[in-house]
Amino acid sequence: MSILRADGSLLERDCPLIDDEAPRPDGPHAISLARWQAETGAPAPHAITVSNDVDVQAVDMPWNDLAEIWLDFPSFVEGQAYSQARLLRSRLGYDGMLLARGDVMLDQLYYMRRCGMDAFALRSDQSLDACRAALSQFSDAYVSAANQRDGILARRIA
Amino acid sequence: MYQYDQYDQTIVDERVAQFRDQTRRYLAGELGEDEFRPLRLQNGLYIQRFAPMLRVAVPYGLLSAEQLRKLAHIADTYDKGYGHFTTRQNIQYNWPKLETVPDILEELSSVQMHAIQTSGNCIRNTTSDHLAGVAADELEDPRPYCEIIRQWSTLHPEFAYLPRKFKIAVSAAPQDRAATRVHDIGLHLIENDAGERGFKVFVGGGLGRTPVIGPVIREFLPKQHLLSYLDAILRVYNQLGRRDNKYKARIKILVRETGVERFAELVEAEWDHLRDGELTLPDSELRRFEAYFEPPAYNASASDSADTERRAANDPKFAAWMTHNVADHKVAGYRAVFVSLKAPGEAPGDATGEQMRCVADLADAHSFGELRVTHDQNLLLADVPHADLPTVFDALAAQQLATPNIGSISDMICCPGLDFCSLANAGSIGVANELNAVFDDLDEQYNLGELKLKMSGCMNGCGHHSVGHIGILGVDKKGEEWYQLTLGGASTQDAALGDRLGASVSRADVAGTVRKLVDVYVREREGDERFLDTYRRIGMQPFRDEVYA
Numbered sequence: 188m189s190i191l192r193a194d195g196s197l198l199e200r201d202c203p204l205i206d207d208e209a210p211r212p213d214g215p216h217a218i219s220l221a222r223w224q225a226e227t228g229a230p231a232p233h234a235i236t237v238s239n240d241v242d243v244q245a246v247d248m249p250w251n252d253l254a255e256i257w258l259d260f261p262s263f264v265e266g267q268a269y270s271q272a273r274l275l276r277s278r279l280g281y282d283g284m285l286l287a288r289g290d291v292m293l294d295q296l297y298y299m300r301r302c303g304m305d306a307f308a309l310r311s312d313q314s315l316d317a318c319r320a321a322l323s324q325f326s327d328a329y330v331s332a333a334n335q336r337d338g339i340l341a342r343r344i345a
Numbered sequence: 346m347y348q349y350d351q352y353d354q355t356i357v358d359e360r361v362a363q364f365r366d367q368t369r370r371y372l373a374g375e376l377g378e379d380e381f382r383p384l385r386l387q388n389g390l391y392i393q394r395f396a397p398m399l400r401v402a403v404p405y406g407l408l409s410a411e412q413l414r415k416l417a418h419i420a421d422t423y424d425k426g427y428g429h430f431t432t433r434q435n436i437q438y439n440w441p442k443l444e445t446v447p448d449i450l451e452e453l454s455s456v457q458m459h460a461i462q463t464s465g466n467c468i469r470n471t472t473s474d475h476l477a478g479v480a481a482d483e484l485e486d487p488r489p490y491c492e493i494i495r496q497w498s499t500l501h502p503e504f505a506y507l508p509r510k511f512k513i514a515v516s517a518a519p520q521d522r523a524a525t526r527v528h529d530i531g532l533h534l535i536e537n538d539a540g541e542r543g544f545k546v547f548v549g550g551g552l553g554r555t556p557v558i559g560p561v562i563r564e565f566l567p568k569q570h571l572l573s574y575l576d577a578i579l580r581v582y583n584q585l586g587r588r589d590n591k592y593k594a595r596i597k598i599l600v601r602e603t604g605v606e607r608f609a610e611l612v613e614a615e616w617d618h619l620r621d622g623e624l625t626l627p628d629s630e631l632r633r634f635e636a637y638f639e640p641p642a643y644n645a646s647a648s649d650s651a652d653t654e655r656r657a658a659n660d661p662k663f664a665a666w667m668t669h670n671v672a673d674h675k676v677a678g679y680r681a682v683f684v685s686l687k688a689p690g691e692a693p694g695d696a697t698g699e700q701m702r703c704v705a706d707l708a709d710a711h712s713f714g715e716l717r718v719t720h721d722q723n724l725l726l727a728d729v730p731h732a733d734l735p736t737v738f739d740a741l742a743a744q745q746l747a748t749p750n751i752g753s754i755s756d757m758i759c760c761p762g763l764d765f766c767s768l769a770n771a772g773s774i775g776v777a778n779e780l781n782a783v784f785d786d787l788d789e790q791y792n793l794g795e796l797k798l799k800m801s802g803c804m805n806g807c808g809h810h811s812v813g814h815i816g817i818l819g820v821d822k823k824g825e826e827w828y829q830l831t832l833g834g835a836s837t838q839d840a841a842l843g844d845r846l847g848a849s850v851s852r853a854d855v856a857g858t859v860r861k862l863v864d865v866y867v868r869e870r871e872g873d874e875r876f877l878d879t880y881r882r883i884g885m886q887p888f889r890d891e892v893y894a
């Protein structure tokens with residue numbers, strides 16, 4: 188599985204997802220949000236996974252202790268994580284990496300990018316080159332977004 | 346009307362390029378059926394019973410003559426010479442070839458049109474009052490707000506994969522001609538006691554298998570906050586709407602399961618964060634949008650023409666058309682002219698390329714180059730000088746576009762049904778023809794007055810049967826086409842869902858059953874009561890007694 192970054196490069200790093208019951212290894216790894224919340228006092232992991240039914244605003248944790256937050260698309264039609272991403276960026280001030288995983292395909296990338304996701308664990312059948320091109324499918328957009336401060340609506344007013 | 350600036354045009358052009366590539370990948374086998382489906386749906390492309398169906402957006406129903414000519418050209422070049430105008434004020438083509446759809450989209454973009462988000466689980470085309478700008482009862486023209494919503498919702502990154510489709514309607518008149526209460530969001534432009542303008546916000550109305558009249562969640566939203574408030578509603582829905590069951594995924598179910606008050610609280614809590622943010626619409630920006638919808642250059646000295654009156658006095662056909670297809674206008678000497686797409690024997694809402702060109706020419710010559718699509722599936726020339734009415738009538742009549750039946754029983758709404766739609770349980774176009782045969786006498790139709798008959802081929806309710814004065818719903822009974830009738834529905838300011846008449850009737854009995862319903866009305870009505878009024882007064886029983894006797 189390739190992890191494409193917003194700048195078109197590939198993310199190369201070893202960061203296994205550790206089961207809630209398994210011991211945490213020394214190197215970078217990811218655990219569930221629930222485990223992170225439960226293990227108070229333990230060092231923050233490199234990454235956590237957030238399932239798409241979590242109200243991120245209700246989670247009172249130091250988000251910026253995390254290098255990565257993994258958002259979940261169990262199927263591409265489940266779009267809750269677009270809102271989670273926008274909230275993490277615009278309201279909760281998270282400035283680490285937001286990684287989309289699951290049913291992640293070329294045609295969602297543009298929207299994901301605009302909502303603030305900046306790494307994409309692509310489904311294995313996706314063409315990397317086409318995905319890179321898709322990230323900049325549209326040169327402009329009406330509403331502002333994580334990767335464009337002034338959308339057309341705001342710019343016309345300015 | 347609104348004119349694209351370079352930003353709007355760029356987005357539409359890039360969308361065409363994107364879809365051309367997606368189609369190429371699909372045809373080359375690089376994109377599976379399941380992945381292509383949501384992509385084509387967001388470009389208005391369904392795979393129907395016989396062929397793909399392409400739905401083109403007509404934002405809030407407004408078209409220029411040039412755009413209508415383009416639609417005619419597409420009908421002639423890429424389809425079988427006609428198009429179908431829908432209850433969402435859009436147009437559908439039933440026979441395009443998949444590989445030509447990118448070309449069609451390119452043709453559309455050349456006249457500032459597109460098919461973006463006309464289907465799929467996203468924010469659909471915003472609809473409005475077909476008399477916007479010319480109705481005497483409106484507070485102000487609602488179309489600038491519709492255009493603002495169009496731009497905000499177009500490719501909105503957060504709301505492209507909602508639990509289900511999402512429809513918004515805007516009305517600015519006490520007489521609700523946009524069926525706002527049966528939309529996911531209905532917006533009524535109103536003035537509060539302090540004389541400020543804003544919106545009364547209804548959420549969670551809808552038709553389909555669980556029809557609901559939308560409740561109010563906010564009595565007054567100052568208009569500069571329109572977009573931030575919509576963002577808040579959509580964000581709550583995107584996060585909490587059900588995705589486990591397609592039939593429970595519309596916002597109406599979320600509102601019902603959460604409770605209206607609780608739902609409103611959630612929206613307000615989210616809006617607290619968003620209000621006064623960058624989606625705020627300053628007055629200067631509202632005025633910029635309003636400027637696109639300035640009234641046309643009416644002739645200030647126009648008045649009603651004696652020649653037109655003389656023709657009406659001597660020509661009963663023209664007089665009937667004047668009475669039924671011509672509406673009042675707020676400017677003296679002008680009228681709004683309905684172009685009936687309900688000629689007997691024709692599928693309701695269908696227009697040929699030739700008919701479209703005729704209407705486009707009339708719009709250029711007599712109505713400032715613009716026209717509208719109504720949600721009753723007719724067209725409207727909104728600004729015709731009274732003196733021009735005879736000329737317009739003659740031209741329309743020559744194209745079978747002057748059937749004087751607007752608002753009457755034969756001006757029925759009807760979805761494509763079994764003839765085209767793969768979801769249908771039963772035919773609707775054939776039944777429409779049988780009903781037309783039973784009610785072929787225009788004088789009788791006039792005698793019956795306003796009678797909204799609406800028919801859908803299945804529970805999805807594209808024909809709005811639940812809000813018909815008489816509603817007809819196609820159901821499947823052991824592989825046969827049967828029909829469930831409802832009475833008393835309405836989509837206007839007194840919106841109501843129809844009540845079930847009783848056991849469904851067979852295809853052969855539909856027209857006869859409607860005949861009996863109408864007979865009861867004629868027997869029981871008092872004064873100038875409409876069918877709906879009589880039903881509301883006397884209730885269901887007399888109708889049941891007649892039908893199931």
Ligand code: SF4
Nearest residue numbers: 760766769802803807
């Ligand atoms: S109501 Fe049913 S049959 Fe009619 S167009 Fe809609 S989905 Fe098709």
